[in-house]
Amino acid sequence: MPTSKNSPRRAATRQGEDRYNDFRFSFESGEYRYDVEAPLLLHPDFDTLLIASRRHLTKKERRKVILKKVGAVTGREARARATEEVRLAGFLHHPKIARVFDFVVNNGTPFVVMEHSKGSFLFTLLDLAATVERLLPIPFAVHIAAEVADALAYAHECEDDSGTPLHIVHRAVGPMRIRLTVDGRVKLCNFGAAYSELAGRMPTPRDLLRGDPAYIAPELLRAIFAATQRKSDPLTAKELDGRADIFSLGLVLLEMLTAKYPLDPLGLLPDRPASRFPAGIRTEHSTWISLEVLANRVLRFGTEEVLRATGVVFEPLRALLVRALALDPAQRYRTAADFRDDLRGYLREIGAVNYGRQQVMDEVAITVRMATERKLLAAQPMEYGVLPDLEDLRDEEKSG
Known part of the structure; x- marks a missing residue:
């Protein structure tokens, strides 16, 4: 059995990061309106990922998507890389590869619009x-x-x-x-x-x-x-x-x-x-x-x-x-x-x-349940939304 964190990379905490409400904003691009609801991942070692609701402006069409910020480069190069990623994804049609829909720009920042799988x-x-x-x-x-x-x-x-x-x-x-x-x-x-x-x-x-x-x-x-x-x-x-x-x-x-x-x-x-x-x-x-x-x-x-x-x-x-x-x-x-x-x-x-x-579902469920039972963990996972928020757990402890 493992006796410690399996990498120093896993010692990262979310202390000092902004709360969910700081990432709520909306914008329109092309035929769609994007309502950003919460961050999914905010860490300097990885791409910034935001969960958004994508709604067609004229049709009754809505779906959850991931907006991936193209942040390693800026300006024309960022847009060019986003365009290239979307073009390449257009040839990748496989049930075990996450889909890419488009790229959008909000306030000069390009985002790649990707499939969101809960x-x-x-x-x-x-x-x-x-x-x-x-x-x-x-x-x-x-x-x-x-x-x-x-x-x-x-x-x-x-x-x-x-x-x-x-x-x-x-x-x-x-x-x-x-x-x-x-x-x-x-x-x-x-x-x-x-x-x-x-x-x-x-x-x-x-x-x-x-x-x-x-x-x-x-x-x-x-x-x-x-x-x-x-x-x-x-x-x-x-x-x-x-x-x-x-x-x-x-x-x-x-x-x-x-x-x-x-x-x-x-x-x-x-x-x-x-x-x-x-x-x-x-x-x-x-x-x-x-x-x-x-x-x-x-x-x-x-x-x-x-x-x-x-x-x-x-x-x-x-x-x-x-x-x-x-x-x-x-x-x-x-x-x-x-x-x-x-x-x-x-x-x-x-x-x-x-x-x-079914076996994958069971394994994930067991691990998440065990982690959730370890209340007031010193470090939450870098990915948001998998475990209850640390502040919510503290509130539960106080009310209990």
């Missing part, structure tokens, strides 16, 4: 499980990973309207981009940092590390290193493919199985950084430790470290993780479909072939 992010569930010292069941972890791998398999093979491969790589697969809905579905979210060969796409700046550095594949880091030397676009379809997402998903699966973020152990750190990170490299969001330290942890996470981290995992699941987390992409699963099939095969081997939505 539930929680996997990150939040990991946070709550650590809080109540609960280890997630193996079938749950494997099922979630298999569902995400299925979504990735589709995205990696996606083509445009002319049949040209888009070579999509998500680049930000992590617990905060995996959504668990209230009816037990699993959805991969937020392709805003994705690499693709979409016609007219904006090249990645040489000094910008896109995606989530905490779950980044080593070849992405090496490409950034090389780009600073040759002064060119750091990524091309020849240098990057879906195996980068397989590595990221492998880290997520290992975290679910062990209740520990795989790159946290101090034993992975050299006495001093193994290599200097190129000066001037920036990320889209802040990182919970220095980028140089994080990069060296990723680049040092070789076979020996993987075997040590997977010591509590039984074969043959351990072998699947070792293959998914190979530093050399050539040694990894060739496709996300192959990884998905092996994960599903493992579920058959352990008699969990029918593990599905």
Whole structure:
């Protein structure tokens, strides 16, 4: 059983953040009116997400949506990136990929309009499980990973309207981009940092590390290193493919199985950084430790470290993780479909072939109930609305 928070990233509290009412505003864009109701996520390490009601101005059409603030860049570049994300999402039609509807601008700030699925992010569930010292069941972890791998398999093979491969790589697969809905579905979210060969796409700046550095594949880091030397676009379809997402998903699966973020152990750190990170490299969001330290942890996470981290995992699941987390992409699963099939095969081997939505719902419900019973928690999850608000809990205690 886990005995502590599974990562320093999970020590973040919401103290000092604005209350719900400070995020109530309305605006019109195109044929719709947007009434922002509350924040969903406010944290410097991730995209700002707001829950809004979207109402058609002339039709009786209303739905809840998520407004994702495009905040890492400003001006024309922000609008261009929002437009590109919406264009790319137009080719992604899969039940395990969250939909993107449009982008809107309010007071000069662009927002991407995304599907809202009531539930929680996997990150939040990991946070709550650590809080109540609960280890997630193996079938749950494997099922979630298999569902995400299925979504990735589709995205990696996606083509445009002319049949040209888009070579999509998500680049930000992590617990905060995996959504668990209230009816037990699993959805991969937020392709805003994705690499693709979409016609007219904006090249990645040489000094910008896109995606989530905490779950980044080593070849992405090496490409950034090389780009600073040759002064060119750091990524091309020849240098990057879906195996980068397989590595990221492998880290997520290992975290679910062990209740520990795989790159946290101090034993992975050299006495001093193994290599200097190129000066001037920036990320889209802040990182919970220095980028140089994080990069060296990723680049040092070789076979020996993987075997040590997977010591509590039984074969043959351990072998699947070792293959998914190979530093050399050539040694990894060739496709996300192959990884998905092996994960599903493992579920058959352990008699969990029918593990599905009902079991996911039950697991989430148990963990949330246990966390809710721990009243007056020192830290609420970063995602709003999953647990009762801390102030409400205090009011209940006083009235009781």
